[in-house]
Amino acid sequence: MVVTQEAPRTADELATTLREAAQAKLAVVAVGGGRAQGMGGAPSRCDVELHTTHLDRVLEHSQADMVVSVEAGITLEALQEHLARDRQFLPVDPFNSPGHTIGGLLATGWTGPLRFRFGSARDFLIGIRVATPDGKLATGGGRVVKNVSGYDMMKLHYGALGSLGVIVAASFKVFPRPLHDVTVTSDGGWDDADRALATPVAPSALEVFSDGRVLARYTGSRDAVERVVKELGWTAEEQSIWDRHARRAPARWARIAAPRTELRRLVEDLPRGAGWWASPGVGVAHWAIASDARSVKEVRQRAEAAGGSLVMLAAPDDFLREVGAWGTPPATIEIMRNLKRAFDPDGVLNPGRFVV
Amino acid sequence: MLPSPIVEELRGVVGRESVIVSPNDLRIFERDGSIEGALPDAVVLASTTEHVAEVMKIAARHKIPVVPRGAGTGLSGGAVTIRGGIALQVTRMRRILEVDPVAQTALVEPGVVNQELSLVVAQHGLFYAPDPSSQKACTIGGNAAENSGGPHCLYYGVTTNHVLGMEVVLADGSVHWVSGDTPDRTGLDLCGILVGSEGTLCAITKIKVRLLRIPPSISTMLAAFPSIETASQAVSAVIGRGIVPAALEMMDSVTVGAVEAHYHAGYPTDAGAVLLVEVDGTAESTRELMAAIGKVLDENHGYGLREAQTPAERELLWAGRKGAIGALGRIKPNYYLHDGVVPRSRLPQVLSAVGEIGEHYKLPVANVFHAGDGNLHPNILFDMRDKEVLHQVESAGEEMLRAVVELGGALSGEHGIGLEKAAFMSWIYSEDDLGAMHRVKDVFDPTGILNPGKIFPDDARRTVHLAGRTGLAVEAKWW
Numbered sequence: 001m002v003v004t005q006e007a008p009r010t011a012d013e014l015a016t017t018l019r020e021a022a023q024a025k026l027a028v029v030a031v032g033g034g035r036a037q038g039m040g041g042a043p044s045r046c047d048v049e050l051h052t053t054h055l056d057r058v059l060e061h062s063q064a065d066m067v068v069s070v071e072a073g074i075t076l077e078a079l080q081e082h083l084a085r086d087r088q089f090l091p092v093d094p095f096n097s098p099g100h101t102i103g104g105l106l107a108t109g110w111t112g113p114l115r116f117r118f119g120s121a122r123d124f125l126i127g128i129r130v131a132t133p134d135g136k137l138a139t140g141g142g143r144v145v146k147n148v149s150g151y152d153m154m155k156l157h158y159g160a161l162g163s164l165g166v167i168v169a170a171s172f173k174v175f176p177r178p179l180h181d182v183t184v185t186s187d188g189g190w191d192d193a194d195r196a197l198a199t200p201v202a203p204s205a206l207e208v209f210s211d212g213r214v215l216a217r218y219t220g221s222r223d224a225v226e227r228v229v230k231e232l233g234w235t236a237e238e239q240s241i242w243d244r245h246a247r248r249a250p251a252r253w254a255r256i257a258a259p260r261t262e263l264r265r266l267v268e269d270l271p272r273g274a275g276w277w278a279s280p281g282v283g284v285a286h287w288a289i290a291s292d293a294r295s296v297k298e299v300r301q302r303a304e305a306a307g308g309s310l311v312m313l314a315a316p317d318d319f320l321r322e323v324g325a326w327g328t329p330p331a332t333i334e335i336m337r338n339l340k341r342a343f344d345p346d347g348v349l350n351p352g353r354f355v356v
Numbered sequence: 357m358l359p360s361p362i363v364e365e366l367r368g369v370v371g372r373e374s375v376i377v378s379p380n381d382l383r384i385f386e387r388d389g390s391i392e393g394a395l396p397d398a399v400v401l402a403s404t405t406e407h408v409a410e411v412m413k414i415a416a417r418h419k420i421p422v423v424p425r426g427a428g429t430g431l432s433g434g435a436v437t438i439r440g441g442i443a444l445q446v447t448r449m450r451r452i453l454e455v456d457p458v459a460q461t462a463l464v465e466p467g468v469v470n471q472e473l474s475l476v477v478a479q480h481g482l483f484y485a486p487d488p489s490s491q492k493a494c495t496i497g498g499n500a501a502e503n504s505g506g507p508h509c510l511y512y513g514v515t516t517n518h519v520l521g522m523e524v525v526l527a528d529g530s531v532h533w534v535s536g537d538t539p540d541r542t543g544l545d546l547c548g549i550l551v552g553s554e555g556t557l558c559a560i561t562k563i564k565v566r567l568l569r570i571p572p573s574i575s576t577m578l579a580a581f582p583s584i585e586t587a588s589q590a591v592s593a594v595i596g597r598g599i600v601p602a603a604l605e606m607m608d609s610v611t612v613g614a615v616e617a618h619y620h621a622g623y624p625t626d627a628g629a630v631l632l633v634e635v636d637g638t639a640e641s642t643r644e645l646m647a648a649i650g651k652v653l654d655e656n657h658g659y660g661l662r663e664a665q666t667p668a669e670r671e672l673l674w675a676g677r678k679g680a681i682g683a684l685g686r687i688k689p690n691y692y693l694h695d696g697v698v699p700r701s702r703l704p705q706v707l708s709a710v711g712e713i714g715e716h717y718k719l720p721v722a723n724v725f726h727a728g729d730g731n732l733h734p735n736i737l738f739d740m741r742d743k744e745v746l747h748q749v750e751s752a753g754e755e756m757l758r759a760v761v762e763l764g765g766a767l768s769g770e771h772g773i774g775l776e777k778a779a780f781m782s783w784i785y786s787e788d789d790l791g792a793m794h795r796v797k798d799v800f801d802p803t804g805i806l807n808p809g810k811i812f813p814d815d816a817r818r819t820v821h822l823a824g825r826t827g828l829a830v831e832a833k834w835w
Contacts, residue, residue: 066595088598136788138786142764147769149766151557151797156796179598223643261458261459309540332533343795356544
């Protein structure tokens with residue numbers, strides 16, 4: 001199979017390339033930073049790789065409005081560097097960093113520890129521009145922080161893994177750098193994590209690890225942060241720990257999501273000796289898989305019984321085929337398929353990768 | 357008028373008393389909080405999801421429009437049955453089905469009143485964050501349909517950030533759960549696209565919402581300014597300093613005068629504008645933040661800074677803000693309210709344009725709005741008994757929105773497009789942008805029976821006329 005590599009210079013060019021590929025019924029896989037390439041099923045076909053590498057500009061950043069518009073191919077790090085000049089940031093800290101592009105993060109819906117305080121990009125994505133296989137570029141939302149003008153098209157594409165279109169640009173509400181930012185650690189496992197969850201100021205990030213370590217990050221006013229940290233009585237930790245944490249990307253790993261109240265039980269039921277880390281305040285855990293496919297399926301079964309899911313983020317092809325990328329399809333899969341058909345009637349976008 | 361066999365079918369579902377067809381009674385359901393009205397052919401009072409689903413099936417079979425309706429407090433004509441048909445009233449579905457204080461969630465029926473939920477969950481130290489000014493009356497189902505906001509959305513986000521999942525009935529009468537209380541659910545985010553769809557994609561029959569812990573300390577401050585411009589600059593200065601308060605609200609002198617006469621909340625009536633600022637957190641953080649904010653306001657021509665000393669004082673300050681629109685009745689019996697939103701730094705420009713438009717049409721305008729979000733609420737005050745004035749009011753409103761769009765803004769921050777702004781959608785979206793939204797509409801409601809005549813400009817009855825008067829250049833789109 002010969003895969004054509006395309007790296008359009010502009011959004012219009014990208015839309016044209018996409019249209020031409022779709023007209024020829026060629027399968028198109030959009031690629032950003034390639035950091036989440038292992039997520040989902042292996043593409044059943046790939047004729048054209050559409051790279052967003054050259055769409056890497058900051059289109060507009062208004063410090064006063066705390067709004068930024070970027071092209072999809074800009075890396076998270078480049079955007080953060082730009083925002084940092086005005087003491088602002090986008091509170092997204094995905095694993096397998098650095099190198100994620102904004103388009104990739106929106107398409108995959110990947111998040112990190114800061115999600116506890118700030119939510120996911122779903123919550124601060126205020127505008128989106130998407131190329132569809134008919135060669136059109138469609139905008140949803142805008143550049144203002146609050147907007148109910150028409151359907152919330154941002155939600156349609158967030159986490160859709162490029163199944164309905166290729167994201168070419170996005171606008172975000174950004175945040176001021178916290179006045180004070182402190183990280184503390186303990187080795188008290190889930191019980192200590194629960195203590196941190198109950199502090200009068202909730203942590204901005206809270207991570208528990210399979211070795212019993214806990215990391216809590218407190219941001220906000222100096223007095224409040226200092227008081228909480230003192231009451232907690234844990235050991236101070238360097239801020240750089242978060243960059244190191246974000247680099248995690250096991251060769252074979254899965255994301256377990258569950259109602260927050262169920263997460264601990266699910267994680268404690270992982271195979272003995274399993275390596276994992278979890279965000280108990282969010283309801284998400286990541287598992288570095290060292291067991292066989294059968295035990296992954298058992299864990300998925302338990303996660304689904306609790307109302308959650310297990311999604312494969314990377315694994316060798318044969319392992320992935322045996323486990324399946326996504327698990328039981330949602331009950332509303334027919335509606336999702338109808339949406340897929342409405343936007344991508346010939347099924348040229350990322351075939352085989354997503355649930356639709 | 358619906359043919360009587362159809363009325364009988366509907367009665368077979370919900371019972372004889374729960375289908376209203378008498379013209380006199382239908383008048384009650386003619387309007388929402390906006391200025392246009394239209395009589396439905398029938399009102400069906402649903403009590404259960406099954407009622408909603410069965411009514412929808414009947415409507416689908418006979419191709420009758422269905423408009424889901426909560427308390428009817430909406431401000432964009434979303435609940436107005438402009439093409440007739442069935443007003444599907446869900447206010448009898450008003451049970452709070454479940455509160456989980458550990459998971460911090462609640463499952464409610466669509467007719468639950470917004471404020472009631474917060475009152476009920478307060479015993480667990482929790483609250484429901486979205487707080488539209490109509491929260492004493494508006495329903496959570498309506499809030500989800502409109503993706504409503506409120507003063508505290510500056511910090512906490514709008515309704516969509518707080519809805520975890522919903523039970524919905526689609527146009528064919530099928531019932532589905534979308535999303536739930538698990539993050540990262542597999543598949544497309546149907547819940548996300550349905551919240552804010554203004555009754556054009558589904559009827560909502562249950563909502564699972566996220567609850568938040570009531571902050572241990574809340575601090576509210578009032579500050580006076582010589583003018584709207586200085587107050588707007590102070591707003592930008594606060595946010596520019598990296599401080600995002602829980603709420604940051606502005607009222608102009610017209611509003612302050614009316615509010616003070618009504619509530620005696622101690623608003624300074626000599627001020628050109630007043631800001632209401634709230635921060636929450638721990639005692640330490642609110643003290644520190646308020647001190648920092650006070651300093652910024654002071655540096656930006658703020659005066660008469662006054663912090664509420666007791667919960668009662670705080671309540672009174674908020675009563676003035678949330679009851680402001682009612683208080684405006686002292687000036688004129690009717691108001692027409694838009695809610696365009698601009699990039700925050702454009703507030704001074706847009707507000708001066710709003711003032712000029714009011715003067716041009718000789719209509720009093722009162723501004724009371726979410727300054728921190730750049731979400732303005734100009735209230736054009738008038739007397740509906742004066743038939744001549746209505747057209748003037750509409751034209752003035754349209755010009756104000758035009759000014760908003762010319763400054764890079766959007767048509768609606770929290771009230772929805774509904775009936776009143778459908779004709780203006782092409783100001784901010786291209787044919788292709790709207791085409792993508794149409795695809796979504798066609799998937800959920802292929803025959804177009806759900807809330808027809810709303811959101812999409814081609815459905816609108818009024819013709820669009822782009823009467824630019826401000827002389828402001830139309831900005832390039834944001835790419």
